[in-house]
Amino acid sequence: MKRRHFLTVSASSVGGLLVYSLDGKAFRLATDDKAVLIPLRFFSEDEALIVSTAVARIFPSDESGPGAQEAGVVIYIDRQLAGPYGEDRYRYTQAPFESGSPDLGYQGKESPREVYREGLKPLKGLDRLEPAEQDARLKLMEKTYFFALLRRHTIEGMFCDPVHGGNVDMVGWQMLGFPGPQMSYREAVNTHFGEAYRPRPASLLQISRFKIRPSEDEK
Amino acid sequence: MKTLPPVDVLIVGGGWTGLLMAKELGSRTPLSVLVLERGPIHNPDEYIKEMDELDYAIRKRSGVKVQDCSKETATLRRSGNERALPLRELGLLIPGTGVGGAGEHWGATAYRIMPDCFQLLSKTIEKYGVKRLPADHSIKDWGVTYEEMEPYYTRAENLIGASGKAGNIQGRLIEGGNIFEGVRSGEYPTPPTATPYFSALFRDAAKSLGYHPFPGPNATLSEAHTNPDGVSRPGCVFCGFCNMYGCMIGAKAQPTNVLLPVIKRHKNVTIRTGPWVRRVVREKSSNGRVRGVTYKDSSGDEVFQPADLVILATWTLNNTRLLLLSEIGEPYDPATGKGNVGRNLTADLKFAAAKVLMEKPLNRFMGSAPTGIYVGDLESGVVDNTNLPFLRGGLLRALNSGYQPIGTFGRVPQSVKSTWGSEWKKAAVYWYDRMEDVRWDGEVFAYKSNYMDLDPTYKDVHGDPLIRMTMDWQDNERRMSEFGTAKGVEVARAMGAKEIIPFGGLGHFDANPYVVTQLRGGTIMGASRDDSVVNPFLQHFQASNLFILGSSVIPHAPTARPTLSLIAMTIRTSDAIVDRYLKHPGPLA
Numbered sequence: 001m002k003r004r005h006f007l008t009v010s011a012s013s014v015g016g017l018l019v020y021s022l023d024g025k026a027f028r029l030a031t032d033d034k035a036v037l038i039p040l041r042f043f044s045e046d047e048a049l050i051v052s053t054a055v056a057r058i059f060p061s062d063e064s065g066p067g068a069q070e071a072g073v074v075i076y077i078d079r080q081l082a083g084p085y086g087e088d089r090y091r092y093t094q095a096p097f098e099s100g101s102p103d104l105g106y107q108g109k110e111s112p113r114e115v116y117r118e119g120l121k122p123l124k125g126l127d128r129l130e131p132a133e134q135d136a137r138l139k140l141m142e143k144t145y146f147f148a149l150l151r152r153h154t155i156e157g158m159f160c161d162p163v164h165g166g167n168v169d170m171v172g173w174q175m176l177g178f179p180g181p182q183m184s185y186r187e188a189v190n191t192h193f194g195e196a197y198r199p200r201p202a203s204l205l206q207i208s209r210f211k212i213r214p215s216e217d218e219k
Numbered sequence: 220m221k222t223l224p225p226v227d228v229l230i231v232g233g234g235w236t237g238l239l240m241a242k243e244l245g246s247r248t249p250l251s252v253l254v255l256e257r258g259p260i261h262n263p264d265e266y267i268k269e270m271d272e273l274d275y276a277i278r279k280r281s282g283v284k285v286q287d288c289s290k291e292t293a294t295l296r297r298s299g300n301e302r303a304l305p306l307r308e309l310g311l312l313i314p315g316t317g318v319g320g321a322g323e324h325w326g327a328t329a330y331r332i333m334p335d336c337f338q339l340l341s342k343t344i345e346k347y348g349v350k351r352l353p354a355d356h357s358i359k360d361w362g363v364t365y366e367e368m369e370p371y372y373t374r375a376e377n378l379i380g381a382s383g384k385a386g387n388i389q390g391r392l393i394e395g396g397n398i399f400e401g402v403r404s405g406e407y408p409t410p411p412t413a414t415p416y417f418s419a420l421f422r423d424a425a426k427s428l429g430y431h432p433f434p435g436p437n438a439t440l441s442e443a444h445t446n447p448d449g450v451s452r453p454g455c456v457f458c459g460f461c462n463m464y465g466c467m468i469g470a471k472a473q474p475t476n477v478l479l480p481v482i483k484r485h486k487n488v489t490i491r492t493g494p495w496v497r498r499v500v501r502e503k504s505s506n507g508r509v510r511g512v513t514y515k516d517s518s519g520d521e522v523f524q525p526a527d528l529v530i531l532a533t534w535t536l537n538n539t540r541l542l543l544l545s546e547i548g549e550p551y552d553p554a555t556g557k558g559n560v561g562r563n564l565t566a567d568l569k570f571a572a573a574k575v576l577m578e579k580p581l582n583r584f585m586g587s588a589p590t591g592i593y594v595g596d597l598e599s600g601v602v603d604n605t606n607l608p609f610l611r612g613g614l615l616r617a618l619n620s621g622y623q624p625i626g627t628f629g630r631v632p633q634s635v636k637s638t639w640g641s642e643w644k645k646a647a648v649y650w651y652d653r654m655e656d657v658r659w660d661g662e663v664f665a666y667k668s669n670y671m672d673l674d675p676t677y678k679d680v681h682g683d684p685l686i687r688m689t690m691d692w693q694d695n696e697r698r699m700s701e702f703g704t705a706k707g708v709e710v711a712r713a714m715g716a717k718e719i720i721p722f723g724g725l726g727h728f729d730a731n732p733y734v735v736t737q738l739r740g741g742t743i744m745g746a747s748r749d750d751s752v753v754n755p756f757l758q759h760f761q762a763s764n765l766f767i768l769g770s771s772v773i774p775h776a777p778t779a780r781p782t783l784s785l786i787a788m789t790i791r792t793s794d795a796i797v798d799r800y801l802k803h804p805g806p807l808a
Contacts, residue, residue, distance in 0.1 A: 057639070057640065058639040058640065059639070059644055060640065060641050060644060062641050062644070062645065063645075064644060064645040064648045064649065065648055067644070085278060088289075089281075089289065090278075090279075090281035090282065090287055090288065090289050090308075091288070091289055091307050091308050092288050092289055092292045092305050092306070092307040092308075093289065093307070094305070094677060094678065096676065098302065098304060100302070100304045101297075101727075102731075103297075103726075103727055103728075103729040103730055103731065104295060104304045104306075104730045105304075105306060105307055105308060105310060105311075105730045105731055106307060106308065107304055107305075107307060135640065138639075142638075142639070151638070151639055155625060155628055155629060156273060156277065156625050158624075158628075159272075159623075159624035159625045159628060160271075160272065160273040160625060161271045161272070161273060163271070164273055164274075172624070173624065175648055176624055176628070176648065176651045176652065177580070177582075177584075177651075177652055178584050178623070178624045179584060181267075181270035181271075181458065181460065182458055183456065183458070184456035184457070184458065185456060185457040185458065185459075185584075185585040186454070186455075186456045186457060188457075188582075188585060189413050189415050189457040189585045189586065189619075190413050190414075190415070192416070192582055193416040193419065194416065194579040194580075195579070195580065196580040196582070196652070197582045197585075204268075204270060204271050207267065207270070208267050208268055208270075209267075210265050210267065210268050212268060212271075214271075214273075214274060215273075215274045215278050215280065
């Protein structure tokens with residue numbers, strides 16, 4: 001059996017860490033926990049550390065707000081790759097695979113899992129470099145399909161519903177003033193002209209009385 | 220192959236048009252009506268579960284809400300010289316699946332087609348002469364006029380409870396409505412929807428430039444409404460989860476909340492989910508009539524379902540593909556211009572004429588997909604093309620669709636060149652709620668070189684060839700888009716924008732961004748069998764017991780999204796079937 005990999009993160013780096021377990025139940029880890037072990041579904045620990053480093057350079061934490069590290073983007077990507085999306089279950093994958101104009105969309109044979117597995121190889125050791133060196137390494141590959149995918153997944157992991165493992169504690173939404181799914185803006189929609197209206201965010205699990213089964217957990 | 224007991228009416232496809240026909244025939248006749256829908260049943264009471272951008276708008280819940288393209292997709296090339304490649308992921312098109320079809324995730328815009336679009340060829344020649352027509356055009360008159368359609372538009376709007384403000388009731392122009400619209404017989408069933416901040420800025424700027432802005436008509440109720448069938452729905456709460464989502468409260472008109480409650484009252488209608496229809500069966504010995512369809516059921520068995528009357532309602536690509544696979548009618552050949560099945564493929568021309576960067580936050584998360592303000596002064600048939608380098612026109616629009624962050628994050632001012640890292644992130648975070656689009660939606664001609672046929676290489680999961688689209692923009696659209704961009708930028712300037720990013724120009728037809736699910740053409744309508752597949756009652760010219768519903772019958776792409784018009788046309792066809800065809804089966808025109 002494949003060895004189970006874990007990602008070790010510092011709980012303080014993710015604020016009040018809210019983690020969703022496999023069955024979709026939320027559990028909160030005490031903020032004074034020094035180190036947290038998060039079970040990985042697809043990445044090896046080495047890969048997870050590289051991804052975690054890379055996405056934090058793509059979407060860094062700075063004075064404008066939290067970044068990919070705090071939002072748990074690596075956990076989000078790990079779950080996406082482990083699920084049906086990662087194995088291309090819904091993509092048309094019949095041969096022949098021909099390269100064509102980029103206008104016709106991604107035509108490659110490789111699934112997201114394969115793209116990551118290959119794409120991460122040249123980034124070995126990224127997590128042990130200085131930030132400027134990390135950026136230089138990423139810069140070298142910013143025209144690749146892998147990087148485009150990594151960037152897209154970083155944005156997804158920043159701003160998805162927390163049920164998917166990213167946007168932990170809705171830190172991404174709070175940074176943008178996006179309140180998540182809400183039951184009504186019937187009054188508000190006609191008011192607040194020219195001023196920021198920022199209702200307290202809610203996540204899907206908070207507003208729905210139905211069981212939510214995220215697509216990455218589909219068998 | 221198993222043969223099932225025959226039914227009177229067989230409807231293939233359970234979206235807006237198929238279920239509407241089932242409702243009409245089920246409630247107005249004693250006929251047995253069977254709807255075949257290959258996707259699952261949805262439960263609209265649980266649509267709150269869909270308020271998840273990642274799963275529904277980004278991953279699109281393939282196979283559940285939208286067509287699973289791993290099983291069937293389409294191929295695309297821009298010209299006959301190019302090799303077509305499959306659309307391997309849904310992006311350009313988002314066809315629905317399941318009961319309700321794309322009608323469950325549509326944007327619910329309910330704007331009528333401008334009157335002279337129905338007579339595009341004759342009206343254009345009358346106004347500008349035959350020499351102004353693009354050499355490669357394939358436009359025609361549709362065989363039905365706006366005036367003939369008007370009562371059906373009214374019935375369609377009453378069915379969905381359309382919200383809007385009339386601008387022309389029986390010739391009387393009404394300020395605040397669209398004074399350029401076709402003559403209406405009456406007011407909208409419900410008042411216009413709210414005008415949020417960005418739309419209000421656009422409205423005021425447009426007014427200051429002398430335009431006549433009006434609230435965009437739509438099928439997401441502004442207030443509670445009960446339709447003539449006794450179906451009640453609540454007013455919209457502007458949660459913003461419309462496009463790609465089922466409406467959690469049912470304010471948006473969807474087949475499952477407008478049609479299903481009525482269908483369920485009629486025991487003569489059955490909806491069978493799971494069948495994958497592969498062929499319409501027609502025998503030469505049966506005088507051109509069709510006998511039913513064959514399908515693969517969910518256990519993989521081939522089934523023959525006989526029927527007296529067959530109605531295809533499977534959306535543009537599938538309607539065309541089913542006729543081609545079934546060898547019903549002659550495939551269109553662009554070299555000779557012969558054959559009609561597959562011709563006149565068109566798509567919407569829509570783009571952000573101006574990305575507008577505003578000083579103050581816009582609260583973009585509030586709204587509904589179709590909420591917004593339109594300017595009709597530059598519409599087809601309104602704007603004078605005499606001294607313009609293109610024909611026809613379009614709408615300028617500002618929408619408050621209710622935006623979610625994954626799809627709309629990352630837009631930055633032109634001065635920011637990076638696409639990742641701190642500089643980019645700071646700018647993208649700052650501008651996230653301060654940036655919005657002034658849009659152009661234009662009319663698109665049909666061309667001889669834009670069409671569909673069966674792909675020679677790629678197959679679906681059952682081994683049938685995929686449909687191949689050959690499609691590109693032409694000079695008329697390119698020149699119109701320059702015009703629309705300039706006009707959009709002008710309004711944006713009047714809105715007090717801090718910065719304006721104009722549209723970068725129309726390149727080739729591109730599969731990456733979402734363009735529109737409402738492709739049109741392939742089985743087009745018209746007065747003559749020489750250039751049309753169906754007559755103006757949407758009845759097949761060669762097989763009189765075969766009707767075709769949906770965008771595939773629309774001969775070109777007017778500015779208006781087709782759904783409202785398709786609902787109106789389906790009602791018109793149902794009248795023709797009930798009042799005339801059933802009494803004297805045979806050609807209606």
